Amino acid sequence: xxxxxxxxxxxxxxxxxxxxxxxxxxxxxxxxxxxxxxxxxxxxxxxxxxxxxxxxxxxxxxxxxxxxxxxxxxxxxxxxxxxxxxxxxxxxxxxx
Amino acid sequence: xxxxxxxxxxxxxxxxxxxxxxxxxxxxxxxxxxxxxxxxxxxxxxxxxxxxxxxxxxxxxxxxxxxxxxxxxxxxxxxxxxxxxxxxxxxxxx
Numbered sequence: 001x002x003x004x005x006x007x008x009x010x011x012x013x014x015x016x017x018x019x020x021x022x023x024x025x026x027x028x029x030x031x032x033x034x035x036x037x038x039x040x041x042x043x044x045x046x047x048x049x050x051x052x053x054x055x056x057x058x059x060x061x062x063x064x065x066x067x068x069x070x071x072x073x074x075x076x077x078x079x080x081x082x083x084x085x086x087x088x089x090x091x092x093x094x095x096x
Numbered sequence: 097x098x099x100x101x102x103x104x105x106x107x108x109x110x111x112x113x114x115x116x117x118x119x120x121x122x123x124x125x126x127x128x129x130x131x132x133x134x135x136x137x138x139x140x141x142x143x144x145x146x147x148x149x150x151x152x153x154x155x156x157x158x159x160x161x162x163x164x165x166x167x168x169x170x171x172x173x174x175x176x177x178x179x180x181x182x183x184x185x186x187x188x189x190x
Contacts, residue, residue, distance in 0.1 A: 006131040006138045014127045015120055029110060033124055034143045036105050040097045042184050047097045052125050055175075057185060079186050082144070084175030093133050094148065094171045 041082055053086040132173050142180040149174045
């Protein structure tokens, strides 16, 4: 089952097939794509991709957590999480 | 950031035309969507992974009218940010 998953490698191959570029430069292209999205999110900017979905940042409040191994109580600081909301098109594609 | 801004940014980064960058992004997004449609997962190291969650049918209510309806079984994509991405968005914010 694991080899069925899509990773950077398969994406690079798909880009190579489409553009006819060598595989090696296509893996850099795929990396640049995800790096560009990562940079935008780091700057706190949501990413809206039509027909795919929206990546946005959600604030998480500080809360008390516990180390599950030692039972020690620690404060988990206020932090941000990336959340993804699939577009209507993507949701419909999945349920066709 | 919108898809067209993402395309422009990538075109600048890779020193290619906007239409080439647009083709690249469509290829990547289509491949990802197609994989999810097949019920498989997408796993991008350093960014995150997409999985498909299956929901069973349940009886819901129209929140406006209170009317009962049956919600059909459905599948939804779910994104789990990777460790690097989680750390990146929280970097320098203490």
